[in-house]
Amino acid sequence: MTPNLSRAVWHKSSRSGGTGGNCVEVAHLDTAVAVRDSKAPDDGTLVFARSVWATFLNAAKNGEFDS
Numbered sequence: 001m002t003p004n005l006s007r008a009v010w011h012k013s014s015r016s017g018g019t020g021g022n023c024v025e026v027a028h029l030d031t032a033v034a035v036r037d038s039k040a041p042d043d044g045t046l047v048f049a050r051s052v053w054a055t056f057l058n059a060a061k062n063g064e065f066d067s
Contacts, residue, residue: 010038024038
């Protein structure tokens, strides 16, 4: 099932800078989290269950993706 994104409120990381830099945007939906590329917002959206997104964020915060 594809979520309705017509009312999604997209947020860009504060680390993207105040000059409108390109980065990933995230929208918190009722039962999921949507992610898209800010420089190409119409090219597709990834949608994750909230639990999957939380697992990803925790792993990133814990340095699991650091090289």
